[in-house]
Amino acid sequence: MMVQDWLGTSAGTEAPPVTESVERYALRCLHSYTALKRYGVDQLATLVIGLVHSAVVLFLVGLSLSLGPLHSVPGLSVAILSALAALLYTIASIIPLVDPQCPYRTxxxxxxxxxxxxxxxxxxxxxxxxxxxxxxxxxxxxxxxxxxxxxxxxxxxxxxxxxxxxxxxxxxxxxxxxxxxxxxxxxxxxxxxFEPVRTEKFIAGRALAYLSAQTRAQLVKSPVALRHFARCLLNMEHKGVSDFFVNIRNDKVTMVRVARAFDRIDSVRAAVGSIRLIQMLLIAENSADNLSQIHSNQDIRWRHMAAIVSVFPKFAEQVGMRNAEALLEQDTTIVTAVASLRWTLIEALGQVQGNPCAPDHPGFQARRNLQSLLAALDTVGGLHLLKVSSNDHENIDVLLQDHSEGSRIELASRNAFTLLAAVSDCNWRPGDWKRPDTGYIPAGRPGMWEWRRQFSLDSTTVGKEPSERLSTFLRQECVITSVRARTGSAALGTLGLDPVAHDALRDLSSIVILDDATTAPSAPDNNDPRLCLETIDMSQNRQDRASQGQSAIGNIRISNTTVGIGPVRRDSNESTTTQHSTNSARCTTVKGVAD
Incomplete structure (x- = not known):
């Protein structure tokens, strides 16, 4: 009571002071508080409790010593119980030393x-x-x-x-x-x-459950908060995050409110946050939800998604505009998020079993909604899928009507190539494109760059002629050398390409037929502003290639899944137009025309 009385002198009152000014009253309270802190009065309550604990310990010790001579059984019982209580108290006192987040201290x-x-x-x-x-x-x-x-x-x-x-x-x-x-x-x-202790970046587990229970209504009413949570604070690999999104997805009223987050996309962050929010809503799963998805052939997942599906075409157009602005700044965050979302949609297509062709067939709604989202993304100019082979479909609607695995292979390869081409146009700048799915898909799920290993390729899906866009892309000197180099080769370090890009190039080149004309660097057109050539000294370039034993990419012939690479003759009179670029000295970037 005395401590509370002393601390009360430093606490202000709601009523304004009558006999002195507000500033003087505030300073007096502040000085009183600092004096209490200086003398440690605020910790006096803990000291009093410590004295009480000491008194209890002395009492138990005295009781054990008193009962021991009188009768051994009661004395021994009291001693054992006292020792057990002391052990538990000591353990409870040690826990704060081990766990900095422990909320108490004895x-x-x-x-x-x-x-x-x-x-x-x-x-x-x-x-x-x-x-x-x-x-x-x-x-x-x-x-x-x-x-x-x-x-x-x-x-x-x-x-x-x-x-x-x-x-x-x-x-x-x-x-x-x-x-x-x-x-x-x-x-x-x-x-x-002496740096500040870094706290956990993501919210998960009990913290997310508490936050969801206390502020869920406010979260779903605020599009900005939802987008920020999806982009920065939630990680699908952590415990409880999938349950959070499954609960949102299964509530019709909440989903209608969530759809408001896609109405107005006025920045790159808003676009990325909205894309990641859709992706997390679609991919979230738990054991109970998986059972319902199996029985409904994925239709339950889309039961309350109508509001989002209806606004998605307009949302995709806004994302396309923001993406065009971002690419001007050589920012690939939006196109990376779109590629990751596409991969989630492609994987979801593979989860729909059979060929549901009527509204009453299980899986019909899921397949139709997935096709609608993929088609809406492809209608936007800046998000259009580039063709990998010359046989790829011009109209994605026709491709989406094909329910075979080959259609998903084409979608996945074109999705990877579209992202890779955008990164190349931005001079291979580092960014999230190296790990586009990290944190946004559950642990153990394959990522976007792993598409080649998720499908069984056969003669119907490989051995095709490359598209004009892919042929132009492969004529980059760094791309040619990367395709022919082995993973982990020392030559990769001189190309300015990340190992992720190297593996992606190898995967793309493995499904098409590359010949001399495809891989031979084309003569640049000096009048074409889309050509960006680096400053490469002609004689030095030839000396480097002679010393390192480099040659152009050879013929790649696909037989089932075997890739053969042979040497190709290079014209000794080959000319190179030089111009300064910020990329690697061995990477000649050629920006071609998309199909």
């Missing part, structure tokens, strides 16, 4: 906290001083000069003033000294030790 915990960190700091300081002294002696012997100031312990004693901070820095610092780190590396160790 009076004994404060004592253990000081003893634990104090002992660690003292031992670390002693060891550090011995290491310092040993280094000083070696320096004396080497320089033949004794400097007793090297043994001054005051530099080490400074760490004892703040045991908690010292414990954070002394352990990595001592490890660095024992491993012979340089002074620059030791400075970096100290800087990292």
């Amino acid at each position: 009076p004994l915990g404060y004592v253990l906290y000081g003893v634990f960190y104090g002992a660690i700091t003292f031992l670390a300081c002693a060891t550090l001083y011995l290491v310092n002294a040993s280094a000083a002696v070696r320096s004396w012997v080497k320089n033949k000069k004794i400097a007793f100031r090297d043994l001054d312990p005051r530099q080490i004693w400074a760490f004892l003033g703040d045991p908690v901070s010292s414990a954070r820095v002394l352990r990595p610092l001592l490890g660095g000294i024992l491993h012979g780190k340089t002074n620059q590396e030791l400075d970096q160790i100290v800087q990292r030790a």
